[in-house]
Amino acid sequence: MKLGRLNHVGVATPSIADSITLYRETMGAVAIGEPFDLPAQGVKVCFVDTPNAQIELIEPLGDASPIHGFLAKNPGGGQHHLCYEVPDINEAKAWFEAKGARVLGEPRIGAHGTMIFFVHPKDMGGVLTEIMETPKDGH
């Protein structure tokens, strides 16, 4: 497997609304998507475009959201994960497992509508790593 595009950096936030203001006003972002719920992941999501990659703002959705623990440690938010693209999600899963990296659960639909999985940060130099199948219609 060859290292693919860095699709996005996941940034946890206690408030997507406040983060949108920050990215628009202070960072100068001009392309910010509409926030939407991703109930299966327990997050609300909003993509901010940079010229070459995206920032994925993620806010907890529901009491069981996996983001609550992160925000308890980082109340103001912070960098949560890195997401790389692969051409084939099942091949990628087999690759990481063969390397001894712990794949967290089965591939499932992600925020871009293609299949994704996460790899345990302890096997990835402390970086929670999302692997996503490249969207057929681009990025």
Added chain:
Amino acid sequence: MKLGRLNHVGVATPSIADSITLYRETMGAVAIGEPFDLPAQGVKVCFVDTPNAQIELIEPLGDASPIHGFLAKNPGGGQHHLCYEVPDINEAKAWFEAKGARVLGEPRIGAHGTMIFFVHPKDMGGVLTEIMETPKDGH
């Protein structure tokens, strides 16, 4: 100011040598630069290329390295900062200061040989943010 390219994601590591093995063997990176010292910043640096952005591996250099504190909290390493490009470093500094974001110190030479500064994570949604002037010869 308009949000620029995400030049790189800074990833702290206790060992660049071990991280290079991880990125090459497990992540499939094929373009990994030579590690080099950046004494002014107190870090050893190594760039890993993805097709659209870079991962900047940073390891402490010297007892006063600013990375020691991060690694004390995250012994296995982890995401440390995000770096965005701007056309003019002084204009960018004035912009962030006008927005009330705390610029940490004066612009100085960064790992790509152009001027950089950092913005306080508390003013950037918990993300330590590096701003760098775009290299004249590209990225």
